[in-house]
Amino acid sequence: MANTLGFRCLSLLGIVGALSGCSGAEPSGESPEATGQVESPAIVSSITEGDYVIRSAMTNKCVDVASSSTADGAKVQEWDCNGTNAQKFHISPTSDGYFKIINVNSGKGLDIQGVSTAQNALVHQWSYVGGANQQFRFVNRGGTQFSMQLRHTDMAVDLYWGSAENGTSLVQYPYTGGANQHWTFDRVSGGGGGTGFGAILTRETFNAMFPNRTAFYSYDALIAAAAGFPGLATTGDTDTRKREVAAFLANVSHETGGLVYVEEINRGEYCDTSWGPPGCFCAAGKRYYGRGPIQLSWNGNYCAAGNALGLPLQANPDLLAQDANAAWRTGFWFWTTQTGAGSMTAHNAMVNGAGFGETIRTINGSVECYGRNPGQVQSRIDAYLRFTGMLGVSPGNNLGC
Numbered sequence: 307m308a309n310t311l312g313f314r315c316l317s318l319l320g321i322v323g324a325l326s327g328c329s330g331a332e333p334s335g336e337s338p339e340a341t342g343q344v345e346s347p348a349i350v351s352s353i354t355e356g357d358y359v360i361r362s363a364m365t366n367k368c369v370d371v372a373s374s375s376t377a378d379g380a381k382v383q384e385w386d387c388n389g390t391n392a393q394k395f396h397i398s399p400t401s402d403g404y405f406k407i408i409n410v411n412s413g414k415g416l417d418i419q420g421v422s423t424a425q426n427a428l429v430h431q432w433s434y435v436g437g438a439n440q441q442f443r444f445v446n447r448g449g450t451q452f453s454m455q456l457r458h459t460d461m462a463v464d465l466y467w468g469s470a471e472n473g474t475s476l477v478q479y480p481y482t483g484g485a486n487q488h489w490t491f492d493r494v495s496g497g498g499g500g501t502g503f504g505a506i507l508t509r510e511t512f513n514a515m516f517p518n519r520t521a522f523y524s525y526d527a528l529i530a531a532a533a534g535f536p537g538l539a540t541t542g543d544t545d546t547r548k549r550e551v552a553a554f555l556a557n558v559s560h561e562t563g564g565l566v567y568v569e570e571i572n573r574g575e576y577c578d579t580s581w582g583p584p585g586c587f588c589a590a591g592k593r594y595y596g597r598g599p600i601q602l603s604w605n606g607n608y609c610a611a612g613n614a615l616g617l618p619l620q621a622n623p624d625l626l627a628q629d630a631n632a633a634w635r636t637g638f639w640f641w642t643t644q645t646g647a648g649s650m651t652a653h654n655a656m657v658n659g660a661g662f663g664e665t666i667r668t669i670n671g672s673v674e675c676y677g678r679n680p681g682q683v684q685s686r687i688d689a690y691l692r693f694t695g696m697l698g699v700s701p702g703n704n705l706g707c
Contacts, residue, residue, distance in 0.1 A: 363488035374629040376412040404441040429476040503532035519565035531634035548699040550656040556690035570596035582606025597626035598633035647671035661704025675707035
């Protein structure tokens with residue numbers, strides 16, 4: 307991590323510490339980029355506005371936007387549930403008992419391709435424009451199972467041929483009562499409640515902290531990613547937890563120019579095979595410059611983070627500029643597990659009272675601390691003071707490094 311005000315060609319993550327009933331099936335499709343479990347879902351018996359994971363009642367697999375794509379026309383499929391925002395959807399009412407279903411990662415809606423009225427027309431994602439082919443009614447089919455029926459045809463969303471294969475497409479088909487047309491809805495946290503980041507940081511405060519942020523760095527992606535790190539913003543008393551949230555976001559703000567930059571400006575190669583996990587070569591044609599909220603860089607860090615999170619970052623470093631959930635997760639991975647250029651993780655620095663200055667040392671101490679770049683240190687401190695003020699907590703001691 308380093309200067310995003312001068313937008314650097316420096317080492318971003320310090321090298322020190324970086325290691326630490328039907329038949330037939332459509333072929334399996336692309337793999338989303340993350341593994342893990344959906345956090346603490348609550349299966350519902352009625353659908354109201356909120357964020358949901360949608361599962362097939364036949365296979366218990368999740369509705370998924372292929373490869374976490376944000377493009378119009380991206381495939382909608384079933385896949386093993388993995389907790390990414392590609393499998394989370396914000397459902398909200400339109401009119402007359404119908405709802406739109408918007409993917410949290412892409413901001414685009416479930417849609418029948420080409421406004422088709424044909425049987426087996428594909429479900430894909432598309433920018434929401436209010437079309438009848440983008441609106442659904444939810445019909446309770448007993449207990450917690452629902453059918454999803456299109457406004458323009460009243461056909462049901464159907465798991466093609468009832469296949470259990472990852473990558474199976476979703477289509478529209480007249481309702482027959484089959485389990486391949488039944489779905490369950492797991493309500494998931496949208497933030498502003500519960501534990502961890504969601505209990506400390508509201509959507510409104512996040513937006514006020516980052517008024518100029520790019521849409522890539524969404525609040526929903528942040529909260530969803532944070533839920534995969536149980537100790538994060540859950541350790542210590544309320545003031546300690548608030549300081550940790552403020553400290554993480556202050557460093558992130560500095561690294562990204564206020565959540566404006568997803569990728570660094572001065573893009574070097576950042577390939578060094580003399581350190582890093584075994585077998586951590588630099589893939590042909592790939593560059594390991596800074597990406598994401600803590601601007602992960604160097605092939606060794608991409609490998610280590612990818613190994614820890616189950617993400618193919620060595621082969622596809624660009625993933626961190628494509629999937630906000632994956633990008634936030636790498637930031638939290640570094641924060642909670644890596645000592646970087648310091649002697650402790652940034653998480654431990656905040657929960658053990660070492661102070662904000664130690665988080666700077668961990669993230670970029672070899673470049674900024676010990677008087678090397680006081681302006682950059684002060685930039686981080688200024689953001690931390692602003693954020694602690696917004697969260698209503700004193701900043702504590704030991705602010706500099």
